[in-house]
Amino acid sequence: MSAVIIARHARTPAERFKDAAWVGFVALLLGIPMVGLTTVDQGGALTVQTRFGMLGAFVGASFVGRFIFRWIMDQVRNRRAAKPAVAKVDRTPQAIKVIGWAVLGASIALPIAFSENRYVIDTATTVLIYVMLGWGLNVVVGLAGLLDLGYVAFYAVGAYTYALLFSHFGWTFWEALPVAGAMAATFGILLGYPILRLRGDYLAIVTLGFGEIIRVILVNWTELSNGPNGIGSIPRPTLFGLPFDRNPTEGTQSFATFFGLEFSGMHRIIFLYYLILVLALLTNVFVSRLRKLPVGRAWEALREDEIACKAMGMNVTNVKLSAFAIGAMLGGFAGVFFAARQGFISPESFTFTESATILAIVVLGGMGSQLGVVLAALVLVLLPELGRNFSEYRMLLFGTAMVLIMVWKPSGLLASREPTIRLNKATAAGGQS
Amino acid sequence: MMLHMEGVHAHYGHIHALRGVDVTVQVGEIVTLIGANGAGKSTLMMSLFGKPGASSGRIVFDGEDITRVPSHLISRRGIAIVPEGRRIFPRMTVMENLLMGTAFADPANFNADIKRVYAMFPILEERAAQRAGTLSGGEQQMLAIGRALMSRPKLLLLDEPSLGLAPIYIKRIFQIIRELNTEHGMTVLLVEQNAHHALRCAHRGYVLQHGEIVLAGTGQELLASEEVRAAYLEGGH
Ligand SMILES: Nc1ncnc2c1ncn2[C@@H]1O[C@H](COP(=O)(O)OP(=O)(O)O)[C@@H](O)[C@H]1O
Ligand SMILES: [Mg+2]
Numbered sequence: 038m039s040a041v042i043i044a045r046h047a048r049t050p051a052e053r054f055k056d057a058a059w060v061g062f063v064a065l066l067l068g069i070p071m072v073g074l075t076t077v078d079q080g081g082a083l084t085v086q087t088r089f090g091m092l093g094a095f096v097g098a099s100f101v102g103r104f105i106f107r108w109i110m111d112q113v114r115n116r117r118a119a120k121p122a123v124a125k126v127d128r129t130p131q132a133i134k135v136i137g138w139a140v141l142g143a144s145i146a147l148p149i150a151f152s153e154n155r156y157v158i159d160t161a162t163t164v165l166i167y168v169m170l171g172w173g174l175n176v177v178v179g180l181a182g183l184l185d186l187g188y189v190a191f192y193a194v195g196a197y198t199y200a201l202l203f204s205h206f207g208w209t210f211w212e213a214l215p216v217a218g219a220m221a222a223t224f225g226i227l228l229g230y231p232i233l234r235l236r237g238d239y240l241a242i243v244t245l246g247f248g249e250i251i252r253v254i255l256v257n258w259t260e261l262s263n264g265p266n267g268i269g270s271i272p273r274p275t276l277f278g279l280p281f282d283r284n285p286t287e288g289t290q291s292f293a294t295f296f297g298l299e300f301s302g303m304h305r306i307i308f309l310y311y312l313i314l315v316l317a318l319l320t321n322v323f324v325s326r327l328r329k330l331p332v333g334r335a336w337e338a339l340r341e342d343e344i345a346c347k348a349m350g351m352n353v354t355n356v357k358l359s360a361f362a363i364g365a366m367l368g369g370f371a372g373v374f375f376a377a378r379q380g381f382i383s384p385e386s387f388t389f390t391e392s393a394t395i396l397a398i399v400v401l402g403g404m405g406s407q408l409g410v411v412l413a414a415l416v417l418v419l420l421p422e423l424g425r426n427f428s429e430y431r432m433l434l435f436g437t438a439m440v441l442i443m444v445w446k447p448s449g450l451l452a453s454r455e456p457t458i459r460l461n462k463a464t465a466a467g468g469q470s
Numbered sequence: 471m472m473l474h475m476e477g478v479h480a481h482y483g484h485i486h487a488l489r490g491v492d493v494t495v496q497v498g499e500i501v502t503l504i505g506a507n508g509a510g511k512s513t514l515m516m517s518l519f520g521k522p523g524a525s526s527g528r529i530v531f532d533g534e535d536i537t538r539v540p541s542h543l544i545s546r547r548g549i550a551i552v553p554e555g556r557r558i559f560p561r562m563t564v565m566e567n568l569l570m571g572t573a574f575a576d577p578a579n580f581n582a583d584i585k586r587v588y589a590m591f592p593i594l595e596e597r598a599a600q601r602a603g604t605l606s607g608g609e610q611q612m613l614a615i616g617r618a619l620m621s622r623p624k625l626l627l628l629d630e631p632s633l634g635l636a637p638i639y640i641k642r643i644f645q646i647i648r649e650l651n652t653e654h655g656m657t658v659l660l661v662e663q664n665a666h667h668a669l670r671c672a673h674r675g676y677v678l679q680h681g682e683i684v685l686a687g688t689g690q691e692l693l694a695s696e697e698v699r700a701a702y703l704e705g706g707h
Binding site: 340341344345350 | 544546570
């Protein structure tokens, strides 16, 4: 029985009233144990007390809220339906290009505008890490359509590879970066093999398990990873060998002395920001290029229809493994940056919540859209930050925002897909495909 | 002889879907395979691709035994399939779909091939930049055929191309199949439930029942046969 009306246009006030009353009733049922009853500590003994006033307010708010929400939704829908159906010229691709360049310009200018504001630049760096992770996962989820709930594992592999290479062999950031990427890619293939035959929910569950296994190994294999205590004093990246130290060791230069600047802690913060910006941009260029190559098109075809791909003579195994490997490699790069930025890593940083956040960025961004990932990363990182003032309600705020986005744009912020080949380029593409 | 299947059995777990079928397709022929729902027609076609593989028997294509050749290598040998339900890539454009048909083909042929497909299906050229999922059913079927042709196959397999199409498109599809055969010399193995159209279009036909070939003959013979009339044509078209 579904008294909650889901999709009809013209609604009478009586219908709206009934609809809201039904929601109020559900709120009442849920609210009796959750709101109406509370435990109070009375001289060491817990007693149950009723809070009928609070319960009434809760039910009332649900009723009124539903009534208003329904009404607004109807208004929006009617207005949309009333629009004359003129032939719409799809300007999305141009608009996306303009927004993309604007965002790029803003991100280059940001440290100049906020050169003294550490908080802003730190937060922007975090956003960029998530953008990079989102672009990496986008290969697996958005393009190849393989639902991966354990992406954080590759992030962890990258971070730990750098941390271990440094602590055992003294490798620097730049030396460790390619090795860590290769290591993560190897893990991607290792994970890929056993799950080649799985799809959808089953794939999601196994990848989720994989993410947890990596974390549990890191916690328990103390000799390798130093367990829950993590690995510390990981060196910061240098600029062509110039460190960002206040007191460089005798006979060497630091960034500040080399350029004859006064030492400032902000130099390093800004350098890290530009570093992740460059890494993220390289990721973007790399993935955008791949998308236009046969392998990228194969990923997308795989997302659309695996059986058809097989019938077309595609080696589905290789296509899947390449998606896993490249996605993992990009995650590994981001992990190295993360380790270098924090200077300290522990398994704590690589929990399922991270995987979920990255996946949310990809889905919210519109599965496969590069700019969508940027917008979604902004929303998902900044919202909890802005919500700090609301302390314990910030997750509530976060959840509400996610629900609203999904109501407003069910297929993500930017769902339109840019074709990989255009009409007038048919001749050119034929030569290289 | 282009294709020769000899005593082929195939299973899905415990289900014995093909029980020793013998099918032959000669160069330049249209051969049709008719039968009720669940008779094993799609299974027979997919067994050429090793999905499911033949558990016993032999499949010879173009003089070579392909019974154990991995699925993804079959199309390289010159067999292209238009799978049941079309299975185009809905979010990709029409042109990208055609491009996917050339996954392993020589890129040098791309321009010539796409021109040939566009000449055969002008609607695809008009809609080249459109998302394939927004085409009508009949247009999607043409796209699926066009995509299969992009790999320059020697043998074209069509699995129920008329399924779910409006009558006008059904006519058009069978007309296209005949054209492919007469004008381009394409050898076609056609699976159909629409026995009337299929038998009129084909040179020869087989009737499949519960995984076994129960009747074989020329299109005309089968059209005239009592059993076929009773089981597949009466009350039909
Ligand atoms: N993937 C599958 N798994 C198990 N049984 C299948 C599968 N595909 C088909 N079958 C069974 O095999 C038999 C033949 O099916 P199919 O070849 O699809 O018939 P047709 O194409 O003639 O309608 C049917 O009994 C069907 O239920
Ligand atoms: Mg079938």
